[in-house]
Amino acid sequence: MSNKSSIAILGTGNMGAYIALGLSKSGMCDPASITLTRRNLDALAEYKSQGFNISNDNVAAAKEANIIILGVLPQQLNEVLDQIAPVVDESKHLIVSIISGVSSVDIQKKLNKNIEVIRVMPNTAIAINQSMTCIAGDHASKENIELVKNIFSTVGVAMVIKEDLMPAATALCSSGIAFFLRTIRAATEAGVQMGFHSHEALEMASQTVKGAADLLIQLGGHPEVQIDRVTSPKGCTIAGLNEMEHNGFSSALIKGITLAGQKAGNLLSQDK
Numbered sequence: 001m002s003n004k005s006s007i008a009i010l011g012t013g014n015m016g017a018y019i020a021l022g023l024s025k026s027g028m029c030d031p032a033s034i035t036l037t038r039r040n041l042d043a044l045a046e047y048k049s050q051g052f053n054i055s056n057d058n059v060a061a062a063k064e065a066n067i068i069i070l071g072v073l074p075q076q077l078n079e080v081l082d083q084i085a086p087v088v089d090e091s092k093h094l095i096v097s098i099i100s101g102v103s104s105v106d107i108q109k110k111l112n113k114n115i116e117v118i119r120v121m122p123n124t125a126i127a128i129n130q131s132m133t134c135i136a137g138d139h140a141s142k143e144n145i146e147l148v149k150n151i152f153s154t155v156g157v158a159m160v161i162k163e164d165l166m167p168a169a170t171a172l173c174s175s176g177i178a179f180f181l182r183t184i185r186a187a188t189e190a191g192v193q194m195g196f197h198s199h200e201a202l203e204m205a206s207q208t209v210k211g212a213a214d215l216l217i218q219l220g221g222h223p224e225v226q227i228d229r230v231t232s233p234k235g236c237t238i239a240g241l242n243e244m245e246h247n248g249f250s251s252a253l254i255k256g257i258t259l260a261g262q263k264a265g266n267l268l269s270q271d272k
């Protein structure tokens, strides 16, 4: 697939819209080659003004596209698959699903076609081309996996994983944005309590988190190596870190992320 490909995003809510914006911003796709659908068409008006095609007709959008990105909630998926099943064609279409908790085989079965389905799990940082995107194509051709990897590499880092690890990737990377943002919020509140205005504390906390992440991304190695460089003997950092650990900091993150991972694998079968 090249930038001549046409993409239909069926179900353009938070994530679908950010994918469209990211692909356009990266230069991977011209907005005119992307069709966005949702039932409430008025909510897509701002994207129309940016050059995207908008529609509330999933069937027409699917017919026109080469790549169909499924972007609805898990509980909304069957309705969309029922609509497009008659028009999807294995010789023309590649199905990409960003939907958590629904396997590629289940989608294939529902479509009742021998069509390739690749699971993709981006995060909202795709809007600024900084997504960590996991891709699983256990039943897809190498060529199509490479194609999808190339597309999502333009909007951040793309990694191919086995499909059985998709729930874990969802929790760590996609939900992860919310988890790490919450840590920034908490740090900001601490900064305000110590005397900074909120906007100052937020800028300080955000840049500090960015620096911590970039230390690992650019220099590599284990976080503890960098932590050792910060914790002066008898210093304030180790005092703060140990207090956090006494209060369950690492444990809370591990428990929260693994619970999210369990939930991501069972979204349609659990009510809680």
Ligand SMILES: NC(=O)C1=CN([C@@H]2O[C@H](COP(=O)(O)OP(=O)(O)OC[C@H]3O[C@@H](n4cnc5c(N)ncnc54)[C@H](OP(=O)(O)O)[C@@H]3O)[C@@H](O)[C@H]2O)C=CC1
Residues within 6 Å of the ligand: 010, 011, 012, 013, 014, 015, 016, 037, 038, 039, 040, 041, 043, 058, 071, 072, 073, 074, 076, 079, 080, 098, 099, 100, 121, 122, 123, 124, 174, 175
């Ligand atoms: N949000 C995130 O960070 C991430 C989300 N995901 C996955 O992406 C999917 C969407 O999540 P999110 O964007 O947060 O959810 P949203 O509710 O924001 O988006 C879903 C969109 O689908 C539209 N929709 C529902 N039914 C139909 C239909 N029959 N035809 C066309 N459009 C329809 C809805 O609009 P309308 O009601 O107007 O039709 C809505 O805008 C989920 O499956 C989620 O698991 C994956 C990774 C990250």
Ligand SMILES: O=C(O)[C@@H]1CCC=N1
Residues within 6 Å of the ligand: 100, 170, 174, 175
């Ligand atoms: O919360 C959710 O279920 C979706 C999937 C990952 C991010 N948002």
